[in-house]
Amino acid sequence: MFTVSISGWGISARQIMHNNRQLPGPSSSKGTIKLVIRNQNVTTTSLLRIYTKKFGAQTRSRINFLRPGRMQFLIYSLPGGATRQWVKLSSGRIRRVASGNRSASWANSHFYYEDLRTYSLNNYRFTKLSDTAVQDYKKKRVPCYRILAVSQFSGSVYSKRILFIEKKTWQIRRVQFYQRGRHTKTLTNYLFKKINGINTPRLMYMEPVGQKGSYSSLLLQRIQFNLPLSSRLFRRSSF
Numbered sequence: 001m002f003t004v005s006i007s008g009w010g011i012s013a014r015q016i017m018h019n020n021r022q023l024p025g026p027s028s029s030k031g032t033i034k035l036v037i038r039n040q041n042v043t044t045t046s047l048l049r050i051y052t053k054k055f056g057a058q059t060r061s062r063i064n065f066l067r068p069g070r071m072q073f074l075i076y077s078l079p080g081g082a083t084r085q086w087v088k089l090s091s092g093r094i095r096r097v098a099s100g101n102r103s104a105s106w107a108n109s110h111f112y113y114e115d116l117r118t119y120s121l122n123n124y125r126f127t128k129l130s131d132t133a134v135q136d137y138k139k140k141r142v143p144c145y146r147i148l149a150v151s152q153f154s155g156s157v158y159s160k161r162i163l164f165i166e167k168k169t170w171q172i173r174r175v176q177f178y179q180r181g182r183h184t185k186t187l188t189n190y191l192f193k194k195i196n197g198i199n200t201p202r203l204m205y206m207e208p209v210g211q212k213g214s215y216s217s218l219l220l221q222r223i224q225f226n227l228p229l230s231s232r233l234f235r236r237s238s239f
Helices: 002-007 014-022
Strands: 028-039 041-055 058-067 072-077 082-087 095-097 124-127 132-135 141-151 160-166 172-179 184-193 198-207 213-227
Touching: 014 124, 014 141, 014 160, 141 172
Parallel strands: none
Antiparallel strands: 028 041, 028 213, 041 058, 058 072, 072 082, 082 095, 124 141, 132 141, 141 160, 160 172, 172 184, 184 198, 198 213
């Protein structure tokens, strides 16, 4: 593994993705996030709090908007399985997000409801492309593997993705999203920081293709990992 991590010679796409999935992750988290949405010359800013907790293989997430408004989201996601999502509007009305609406905008941003679910490696066929580099927040070049991930299930919004995996850390630095073969948007992760042994991107930046000046960003302002969270927080009955 030492030789592979230095040179990358002979390593398969599947092994690269496996190494990424083996990175330490939290059993629970609580964080405060700043959401910025820019569409041409109009910019909106929101502050939200996010909670996550693992229930066996399933990950449950709750997202509460603190301002403006009081919109909330509840998500049950099982890798390779069904994902259930609900939204609670500021009026208090609750509705379930239909599976056919996965390509709808989440909170009027450039993120889709599809982007809030978790995945299994078995959902994709992976192919290793030529190596490349991406720029970090300070414009420094970061050597990366480039992996083509083609969806193997019909319910996906994206026909394929191209992932840029940092060679040194196995972290996902960038993802290019394709719908029906067309590149539609790009996600870039910035400002990685090790928090409680977990290498965490503190800035996620989503750019739609062909819409110059438009983007959505999620800036992590505060995060706590592996803390006790009440299961009641994630129950549908208490949402």
